[in-house]
Each structure stands twice: as structure tokens, then as C-alpha cells.
Amino acid sequence: xxxxNPQQAVERRxxxxxxxxxxxxxxxxxxxxxxxIADEAxxxxxxxxxxxxxxxxxxxxxxxxxxxxxxxxxxxxxxxxLPAREKLRAIASFIVDSYRHEPDLMKVIIVEVTRxxxxxxxxxxxxxxxxxxxxxxxxxxxxxxxxxxxxxxxxFAAMAFYGAIEQVLTGWIFDVLPGAPEDFDQAKTFIVETIxxxxxxxxxx
Amino acid sequence: xxxxNPQQAVERRxxxxxxxxxxxxxxxxxxxxxxxIADEAxxxxxxxxxxxxxxxxxxxxxxxxxxxxxxxxxxxxxxxxLPAREKLRAIASFIVDSYRHEPDLMKVIIVEVTRxxxxxxxxxxxxxxxxxxxxxxxxxxxxxxxxxxxxxxxxFAAMAFYGAIEQVLTGWIFDVLPGAPEDFDQAKTFIVETIxxxxxxxxxx
DNA sequence: GAGTACGTTGACTGGTGGGTCAACACTCGC
DNA sequence: GCGAGTGTTGACCCACCAGTCAACGTACTC
Numbered sequence: 001x002x003x004x005n006p007q008q009a010v011e012r013r014x015x016x017x018x019x020x021x022x023x024x025x026x027x028x029x030x031x032x033x034x035x036x037i038a039d040e041a042x043x044x045x046x047x048x049x050x051x052x053x054x055x056x057x058x059x060x061x062x063x064x065x066x067x068x069x070x071x072x073x074x075x076x077x078x079x080x081x082l083p084a085r086e087k088l089r090a091i092a093s094f095i096v097d098s099y100r101h102e103p104d105l106m107k108v109i110i111v112e113v114t115r116x117x118x119x120x121x122x123x124x125x126x127x128x129x130x131x132x133x134x135x136x137x138x139x140x141x142x143x144x145x146x147x148x149x150x151x152x153x154x155x156f157a158a159m160a161f162y163g164a165i166e167q168v169l170t171g172w173i174f175d176v177l178p179g180a181p182e183d184f185d186q187a188k189t190f191i192v193e194t195i196x197x198x199x200x201x202x203x204x205x
Numbered sequence: 206x207x208x209x210n211p212q213q214a215v216e217r218r219x220x221x222x223x224x225x226x227x228x229x230x231x232x233x234x235x236x237x238x239x240x241x242i243a244d245e246a247x248x249x250x251x252x253x254x255x256x257x258x259x260x261x262x263x264x265x266x267x268x269x270x271x272x273x274x275x276x277x278x279x280x281x282x283x284x285x286x287l288p289a290r291e292k293l294r295a296i297a298s299f300i301v302d303s304y305r306h307e308p309d310l311m312k313v314i315i316v317e318v319t320r321x322x323x324x325x326x327x328x329x330x331x332x333x334x335x336x337x338x339x340x341x342x343x344x345x346x347x348x349x350x351x352x353x354x355x356x357x358x359x360x361f362a363a364m365a366f367y368g369a370i371e372q373v374l375t376g377w378i379f380d381v382l383p384g385a386p387e388d389f390d391q392a393k394t395f396i397v398e399t400i401x402x403x404x405x406x407x408x409x410x
Numbered sequence: 411g412a413g414t415a416c417g418t419t420g421a422c423t424g425g426t427g428g429g430t431c432a433a434c435a436c437t438c439g440c
Numbered sequence: 441g442c443g444a445g446t447g448t449t450g451a452c453c454c455a456c457c458a459g460t461c462a463a464c465g466t467a468c469t470c
Contacts, residue, residue, distance in 0.1 A: 012417085028323030030235045033457060044419040049459065085405065107322065115320040117312065117378050118233030129381055139404065149406040151398045155382065156373070160399045163372020164365040171364050173322050176334055193356045194365045198403025199344065200290065201354040217447080238427055249449040254429065 013051045016041045020058045025104035029059055029112045029120075059120060063113045066105060067127050070094070074134045084142030085196045091135065092165055092191045099169050100184050107173050110166060132158045148196075161195050218256045221246045225263045230309035234264055234317045234325075264325060268318045271310060272332050275299070279339045289347030290401045296340065297370055297396045304374050305389050312378050315371060337363045353401075366400045 019041035023032045034055050038045045052058050077090040099106040113120040114128060121128065136158035142148035152160075168187050171177030224246035228237045239260050243250045257263050282295040304311040318325040319333060326333065341363035347353035357365075373392050376382030 031323065034459080035457080046420065046460080047418060050417070055458065111320070111322045115316070115375070117316045117375070118236065121379065125379060125381070128379075132381065142404075146406060148404045151402065152395045152404065156392070156395045157399060157404055159372045159376050159382065160369040160396065163368040163370075163375075165368075166372065167364045167368020168361070170320070170322065170368075174326065174330060174333075176330070176337065177360065177364065187361070190357045190361045191365065194362060194400065194403075196403055196405045197356065198399075198401055198405075199347075199353045199357065199362055200401045200403075201351060202407055239429085240427080251430085251450065252448055255447070260428070 012043070012047070016043060016048055016051055017058065017062060019043075021062060021102075021104050021108055024059065024062075024108040024112060029055075029108075056120075059108070059112060060123070062105065063109055063120065063124060064127070066098075066109055067124070067131075070098070071127070071130055071134070074131060078134060078138060084138055084145075084147050085192060087138050088135075088161060088196065089188060089192045092161075093188050095165050095169070096184050096188050099172065100181075103172070106169060110169060111173070114166065132162060135161055157195075161191075164191055164195060217248070217252070221248060221253055221256055222263065222267060224248075226267060226307075226309050226313055229264065229267075229313040229317060234260075234313075261325075264313070264317060265328075267310065268314055268325065268329060269332070271303075271314055272329070272336075275303070276332070276335055276339070279336060283339060283343060289343055289350075289352050290397060292343050293340075293366060293401065294393060294397045297366075298393050300370050300374070301389050301393050304377065305386075308377070311374060315374060316378070319371065337367060340366055362400075366396075369396055369400060 016037065020037045023036045023040050026032075027036065034048055035045050037058070038048050041048075048055075048058070052061070073094045074091055077087050077094075080087070082090070095106075113124055115121060132155070136154040139148060139157040139161075140154040143150045143154065148157075168177065168191065172179040177183070221242065225242045228241045228245050231237075232241065239253055240250050242263070243253050246253075253260075253263070257266070278299045279296055282292050282299075285292070287295070300311075318329055320326060337360070341359040344353060344362040344366075345359040348355045348359065353362075373382065373396065377384040382388070
């Protein structure tokens with residue numbers, strides 16, 4: 001069914017992107033075929049190439065869309081007047097909720113882009129780095145205000161914080177950590193407690 | 206040159222494995238061809254299939270060799286009579302030093318196995334999980350003894366700790382974090398300070 | 411209702427690369 | 441120095457799949 005309605009063209013594109021999310025999540029980017037995406041979308045093979053220049057561009061689009069939303073959320077949080085601990089909690093919350101609502105999309109972004117040092121990770125390094133830098137900025141400000149001690153550089157703290165979050169998501173993806181609904185909220189608290197409060201018992205409470 | 210000397214056969218195998226490390230690190234497992242490995246090793250294409258059943262088996266071998274060494278090191282550390290903070294420091298040290306001495310091998314293991322949720326990561330889940338469990342055991346013991354507070358489950362603390370380490374290595378792999386010689390030792394301290402001590406200033410020191 | 415533009419189709423092609431195999435090279439025991 | 445066994449070679453096969461394209465269908469215009 002052909003149409004000149006541009007709204008329908010947008011939906012077709014969306015339909016292909018959504019199908020790609022599930023296929024990439026299930027089989028991985030390298031292992032799946034473009035025909036798998038077309039089949040999942042219930043669309044002819046060639047139509048994928050009508051909307052995207054290449055298989056790579058499908059993944060690029062998925063990543064850039066979602067990462068943009070993440071960066072906006074971080075910037076938004078940073079603008080508010082909150083203790084650093086609360087800012088970090090908001091960021092952890094946002095990422096955990098992203099996984100809760102769209103686990104396949106987050107899996108694809110993490111497995112195929114964020115952690116793919118040889119392919120898409122390198123290509124999108126600037127965008128990924130932007131997130132690290134924003135988190136690092138929050139830590140640096142908290143160190144200046146005295147809320148955080150400065151035993152650790154901001155860039156390093158950002159990596160530890162973001163790494164802990166990604167590892168928890170990876171635990172869910174691999175079924176190594178329990179992923180029941182109540183575990184998601186618990187995870188937010190655990191991440192902030194560990195990174196901000198530390199594992200050690202304090203001398204005085 | 207053929208030979209019956211079994212020692213030479215072992216060296217040929219090693220030669221192919223070493224070549225594979227560099228090729229996988231440079232191009233990635235999926236992108237490289239078996240002929241690239243053979244070329245790098247200075248060996249005929251078919252010889253790779255004399256020593257290994259498949260391209261996959263080459264990577265499996267590299268991973269299992271190295272991960273076994275890591276698990277042994279963790280178990281060894283765990284057996285010693287040390288505060289949990291020192292045990293975690295020893296583990297972080299071991300992993301950071303592994304990267305310092307053989308960055309390509311560690312890059313391959315992390316990028317192609319540990320973080321590859323759709324391919325080799327799934328296949329080696331049991332071995333990977335073993336590391337998480339050992340670290341979790343250290344945390345659990347420290348919580349029982351009172352050295353660590355129990356705001357966080359041991360399984361979760363293990364993920365945060367290991368995730369922070371892997372993210373730092375990823376930072377070096379991506380050239381996002383500075384990787385000068387002095388940064389390696391600093392990283393060990395930073396990891397332990399962040400995870401055990403926390404980012405926040407303590408009320409009383 | 412003829413014309414046009416665009417969405418849609420899927421058979422086809424071209425290149426790639428994992429894995430095979432038959433032949434060859436060298437060593438060693440007898 | 442003969443024959444058996446093992447190491448080594450690389451041309452070849454073939455399955456697979458990203459990307460092309462010519463043709464078709466539908467909706468909208470005038």
C-alpha cells in the first residue's frame with residue numbers, strides 16, 4: 001500500500017527501527033541479517049534500504065536517538081539545585097528506568113555501541129564521552145563545595161559511577177542479577193549508596 | 206619445517222595464539238579474517254585449523270587461559286588473612302597490572318568475551334560468574350565481621366566493584382582516560398577509595 | 411481517467427571469508 | 441635409505457548476506 005501521507009512514512013520508519021531493536025537484542029548486530037529485520041517488521045527486504053542507507057545506519061539511528069535523550073536528562077538534572085548525591089541518584093534512576101521500560105533497546109545500546117570498542121563505540125566516542133564529562137562535572141562541583149572529598153579525580157569518579165550502573169544492567173541482561181520489579185528501585189539506592197557512601201562502615205555515624 | 210618435537214608444536218600453537226591477540230585487538234573478532242591471524246603469525250592459513258577446530262576456539266582458548274589465571278589469583282588472595290579493603294585492592298591491582306603488561310589480551314577478553322552478551326559472553330557465563338561470586342564472598346565476609354556495613358547486598362557490591370574496574374580499563378582502551386605509567390597505580394587506589402570509602406566527605410574523620 | 415510520483419516488492423548479484431583437503435616437507439625409527 | 445607419521449601449505453569450495461534495481465501498486469492531481 002503506497003501513500004503520499006508523510007505521517008505514514010514516519011511510522012514505517014519507526015516500525016523498522018522497532019523491529020531492529022528486537023532482532024539486534026535477540027541475535028546481536030553481527031549475527032542477524034537485514035532480512036531478519038524486514039521479516040520482524042513485516043516489510044519487504046528492500047524497504048529497509050529505502051529508509052536507511054545501510055545496516056549500520058539503523059543501529060546508528062537507534063543509538064543517537066536514545067543517547068540524545070539520556071544526555072538531555074543529565075543536563076536537565078545538572079541544572080537543578082540539588083546535592084550531588086541527589087543528582088547522581090536522578091541519573092541512575094533515569095538509566096535504570098530506561099532499562100525497565102525498554103530493556104531490548106538498552107541492551108542493544110550497551111552491548112553493540114557503548115561497549116563495542118572496535119566498531120560503533122569508536123564511531124560514537126564523542127557522544128559517549130559527553131556523558132562521562134557531564135557526570136565528571138557534577139563530581140567536580142561537589143568537590144569544590146565540600147560535599148565530596150577529593151581523594152579521587154572527577155573523571156575517574158565518573159567512570160566508576162557509570163561503570164557500576166552499566167555493570168548492573170549487564171547483570172540483568174546476562175540474568176546474573178535478579179531483575180524483579182522491586183530490584184530495579186533497590187538498584188538505584190544500591191548504586192548511590194555504594195559510590196557515594198562507600199562499602200565500609202563509618203567510624204562514627 | 207616439520208618436526209616430531211612436541212615442544213615445537215606447542216610453540217607453533219602459542220605463536221598463533223599470540224598473533225590472534227594482536228589481530229583481535231586491532232580489528233575485532235568479527236571484523237578480522239582467519240587469514241589475518243595466519244599472516245600475523247607468519248604461518249599458512251590451514252595451520253590455524255590444524256591447531257584449532259575453528260576461529261571461535263582460538264578466542265575461547267585465549268579467554269579460558271587468562272580467566273583461569275585471574276580466578277586463581279582471586280582465590281589465592283581470598284585465602285590470605287587480610288582486611289576486605291586489602292583483598293579488593295589486591296584484586297584491582299592484579300587486573301590493572303594484567304592490563305599494564307598485556308593490554309591487547311585484556312582488551313580482547315573484555316571487549317569480545319566479558320561484555321559480549323550475545324556471543325562469547327553467554328558461552329562463558331559460568332566462568333565469568335565465578336569471579337563475581339568470589340568477590341561477593343569477600344564482601345559478605347566483611348559484612349559479617351563488621352568491616353563493611355550491609356546497606357548493599359554482596360552480589361550487588363561485587364558488580365559495582367568489578368564494573369568500576371572494567372570501566373576504567375575501557376577508558377584506557379578507548380583513550381578516554383590517561384594511561385601513563387603512573388596512572389595505573391593511581392587507578393588502583395582510586396578504585397578502592399571510591400568503592401570502599403565512597404565519594405562523600407565523612408561527617409567525622 | 412490519464413499522468414505522475416512515490417512507497418513497496420523480492421529476485422538477483424557480487425564479494426567475502428570460514429572451513430576443507432590433497433599434496434608436499436621434514437623427521438625419525440629401524 | 442625406506443616408510444610411516446606428523447607438520448605445513450594454500451588453492452579451492454560454498455554458504456551466506458549486504459546492497460541493487462527494475463517493476464509494480466496505490467494515491468493524489470488536474
